[in-house]
Amino acid sequence: IKHAVRQHFGNVDDDLVINYFDKLIQIPIRVPPLSTQEVRAYMMLLFVETADIEDAIKESIREAVCAQLAKSWRGERVDRAFMQTVYKDAPAEIIARFDTADRLAPLMVSASQIAGNPRLVKRFLNALSIRMAISRAHDVGVDEAVLAKMLLFERCGNPKVYDALTAAVNNDPDGKPVFLAEWEQKAAANEELELDQLWDDPFIREWLAITPQLADIDLRGVLYVSREHAPLITPEDRLSSEGAELLTAILKIPDMAASLHDRLAALPRPETTVIMDRVLEQARREQEWGTPAILDACIAVAKADPSLGTRVAGFLSERPAGQIKPGIVPKISDQPWAAGVLDRWKDTDVSDPVKKAIGTVEKG
Structure with a gap:
């Protein structure tokens, strides 16, 4: 009506439009926005409405909720x-x-994209219900609270930040956004947060405080059922069926990787690079470098694609000196990329037995 008045009278200012209303409306009644209490009650009643319970029970619950709201x-x-x-x-x-x-109601009110609008709240819960149905149909174990938290970010957060979050999940070998750990802990403890520039937003600060904390949760299943906006892209997606089969075999039984040399050597170079990426990701979990099984996988992939030897050398050179054990020296000494690694270890604080093993190899 305001728009029609402006158009009729030639784009007049707001004060004149309001004066026009004052002549027509003697008793103005403004409908207040919903409070957190009311949004929480509405969400709970929607959950009750969709539950498989008797209508009489649903009605008794509705009446009790309305009576409680009257005393809010x-x-x-x-x-x-x-x-x-x-x-x-x-x-x-x-x-x-x-x-x-309980957890989502405060953000349903404060998030500007929802702002306590009942229609938008219901749409959010409908989307949550559909995605949970997809997860059950595909036997994907998704926790509803985790999915709800991610869906809230997807709907209300900055799209660039959401893309950064999904990229972190896709790039982590276990599908976990581990970088959130410190932020979530501080948000939960109501401590001061120093966020990266991209993440520094009031909505995100509130979102981080919502349980459950996501840093140690595998979110690949959540992304799988959210693929309309966040495609699940893993390194294996860039592999042929042969490459994917070899990668699975190597990660499952890394000390048998040498027996796969001919098949690895026949792969295109981009695929061996992806396989080395995943092998080194798993290798980073090792805390002691004597002769762990994953070392056999590193050596085997580097033999199949010699250009990747420098990556193995760089990786081993960066291991803390205290993790290096004497057994690794003869294991790698005959590799074409190993000389630089051994020289670097001699110049660091590796143990005397390691240095002695290096000396023995060099004399040999």
Whole structure:
């Protein structure tokens, strides 16, 4: 109506439009935005509505929630604990959803893209329900609370930041956004946060404080059911079926990698590079470098593609001196890339037995 008045009277200013309304409307009633309390109650009632329970029970729950909301000005809350007193026989699945509503309601109000709008809240929960159905249909073990937290970021966060988060998950060998660990811990403890420039946003600060914490959770299943916006891209996606089969075999039984030399050597160079990427990712988990099985895999891939030998050499040169054990010296000494590694170790604080083993090899 404001727009029509402006157009009719030639784009007049807001004050004149409001004056026009004042002549027509004698008793103005403004509908206030929903509070966190009301959004939480609405979400919980939506969960009840979609649950497989009797209509009579649903109606009794609705009446109890409405009565409790009427007393919210006195500090009475509609939360998970209240819902369990109303619905004493609630199954564990429903209680978990009440927990989800408890955690998400504050951000449903503060996030500008939702701002407590009931229609948008319902759309969010519908999207969550659909993705959970997809996860069950594909036998993907997705925790609803984790999926809800990621979906909230996808819908309300900066798209560039969401892309950075999914890229971190895709690039981690275990699909975990480990870089979030310190931020999430400080947010949960209400400590001061120093975020990177891209991440420094009020929404993200609130989002980090929501449980569960994601840093130690494999999110590949979540991305799998969220592929409309976040494709699941792993290094294996760039491999042929032969390359993917070899990579699986090497990571599963790394000390048998030498027996796969001919097949590895026949792969295109880009594929052996991807395989070396994954082998070195797994190698970084080793804390002692004598003759771990993953070392056999590193040597085998470098033999199949000699151009990758420098990567193995660089990787071993960067290992802490205290991790190097004498057994590794004869293991790698006959490799064309090993001379530089042995020279570097002689100049570091490796143990005397390691230096003695190097001296023995050089004399030989």
